[in-house]
Amino acid sequence: MTRYSMALRGAALAGALLLTGCTAGSDGGGSASSGGKVTLTFLTFETPNLDAKYWDAAIARASAKVPGVTIKKLVSPSADRTGYAKQLDSTGQFPDIMIGLNPAGFAESGKLEPWTDKELAAYAEPHANAYDGKVYQLPYAAQATLVYYNKKEFAAAGIDTPPRTYAELLDASAKLKKRGINPFVVGGGGKDSWADMFPLMCTVATDVYKKTPDWLTQRGDGKVKFTDKAFVTAAQKVADLADKGYLDRAGLSRSYADTEQAFRDGKGAMYPMGSWFSASADGKKPSFDTGVFTWPTDQGARALPSGVGGGMTVSSKARDVRLAKKWAKAFMEDHKSLDAAVKSDGLIIDIKGYTPPDDMGPVYKATVKEYRQAQKDDGLVNNFSTESGDGSMPPGLADKAATGVQKLISGRMTAEQFGDYMDEQWDKATR
Known part of the structure; x- marks a missing residue:
């Protein structure tokens, strides 16, 4: 959603995180090279509209489509996940996958992995929010x-x-x-x-x-x-x-x-x-x-x-960049997750072929x-x-x-x- 405030200090980073394992399929860490299994950290946020139940269900659906990936959910303690990601980066804890991150600064310094045209094929405005011609955030909603x-x-x-x-x-x-x-x-x-x-x-x-x-x-x-x-x-x-x-x-x-x-x-x-x-x-x-x-x-x-934007970004130093991108797309393009986001957060989805649920209300x-x-x-x-x-x-x-x-x-x-x-x-x- 939009830019938000942040009130934590760097010394409280580790303790302030809410850390939750969300799927099966991993022995608790390592990389994709060890049996094709990897644990990836995913930085998200919670609001009255998008609560823990919403995120956990969406994470489970994406993980079911990408075997071998376990997600550890990091919940930003304030709504400013961009500022929080910056603090995490400063302490060597930059997440593997992030949603709703403002790529500014991170993209220019090479910390994010760009999305290819092939990976962006499903998006109506694939080059929205490009940095020097490269897209670092899936432009999935307006x-x-x-x-x-x-x-x-x-x-x-x-x-x-x-x-x-x-x-x-x-x-x-x-x-x-x-x-x-x-x-x-x-x-x-x-x-x-x-x-x-x-x-x-x-x-x-x-x-x-x-x-x-x-x-x-x-x-x-x-x-x-x-x-x-x-x-x-x-x-x-x-x-x-x-x-x-x-x-x-x-x-x-x-x-x-x-x-x-x-x-x-x-x-x-x-x-x-x-x-x-x-x-x-x-x-x-x-x-x-x-x-x-x-x-x-x-x-x-x-x-x-x-x-238009708001979607997933992937760290260029993720434990497994290929699997991180695969999981991020699986999360972002899952129609049940999109329906839930529309119903919970009033998103205007910008993915080709998607239509909102028929029972959306008059204000939406x-x-x-x-x-x-x-x-x-x-x-x-x-x-x-x-x-x-x-x-x-x-x-x-x-x-x-x-x-x-x-x-x-x-x-x-x-x-x-x-x-x-x-x-x-x-x-x-x-x-």
């Missing part, structure tokens, strides 16, 4: 950042249709506030600071990436800065929403799970969040109907922050419709802080951005100061 809204509260405020321009979004927010309805639910407390990023992801999409799709590449080349007008304007929109009382500053201390529950409990009319929320909205249906729309641009053209279907419409309108742009491939953020910077956004929304940092802060953090991350 996710996007949208605005989910409470149709009941919209109706109570006299809002007949979701806003399609930014002026209409401000007007809708004013109407909701006048009725005593909190316009936006936000969160991001503790280890879940990543959850405060979604309003900024949307305004960067509309005010920066829509006009300059390769803006982050240009930042890497020193041609633009975060203190430039375009980025500061995007940050100012977020600050203004908070100043007007449209973003619930008191909610910033909420965890991700509590933020989702706050929207479900009717404590706000709009919830900017990743498309995975659609599965939750359908599976644990709140007392109101949930709608979805794309955060609007000033002129109404679509600019939907999104990305509406989410996919928004995504496909943006795709048709050439309205898909990068998702700020979760980019991958050429022109992605340096490792660790997304974490810093989330910290800055917390201060931006709370009023402890101006848009201009946030731009300065991001430039400073960029320079530190790229030294």
Whole structure:
């Protein structure tokens, strides 16, 4: 899913891991050269949607297709598995297989094994997120950042249709506030600071990436800065929403799970969040109907922050690279696992020939419709802080951005100061 925060220190790495053997077929270690058996470590993560039961079942299915492989499951103790993988690498514990890893930094330094065109044949966008022409992460699914809204509260405020321009979004927010309805639910407390990023992801999409799709590449080349007008304007929109009382500053201390529950409990009319929320909205249906729309641009053209990727990466130093890649593909292309991921996490699968289960709910279907419409309108742009491939953020910077956004929304940092802060953090991350 997206970039997340990490709070552990290197000294606690080994003890903090949740380590679980998941399949039979190995004598507990060694390499494929010893009887064709090998134990491989697999770094994953757990969320309220993708829990241990989901991962264990998927691991078992993949392992049944690749005899001789035993998987030891490593669960990142925070949602920032990329940052965690970086720490593991620094202590010589880099996993053999990883899912949802941002390859930036790892790919350029030769730590990941590239996927061949033959291995990518099943994927609709096989060269998504390429680094210098090479693909290191299986591009199996799309996710996007949208605005989910409470149709009941919209109706109570006299809002007949979701806003399609930014002026209409401000007007809708004013109407909701006048009725005593909190316009936006936000969160991001503790280890879940990543959850405060979604309003900024949307305004960067509309005010920066829509006009300059390769803006982050240009930042890497020193041609633009975060203190430039375009980025500061995007940050100012977020600050203004908070100043007007449209973003619930008191909610910033909420965890991700509590933020989702706050929207479900009717404590706000709009919830900017990743498309995975659609599965939750359908599976644990709140007392109101949930709608979805794309955060609007000033002129109404679509600019939907999104990305294709999220799949498996394999270490170039894996205990057995061939078997690791074979197992990763078996996991990634298993239709039962894909169905489970769609139902649990609202993924938009990008594998040829795959169709989602017929019984998917209305919020998921509406989410996919928004995504496909943006795709048709050439309205898909990068998702700020979760980019991958050429022109992605340096490792660790997304974490810093989330910290800055917390201060931006709370009023402890101006848009201009946030731009300065991001430039400073960029320079530190790229030294």
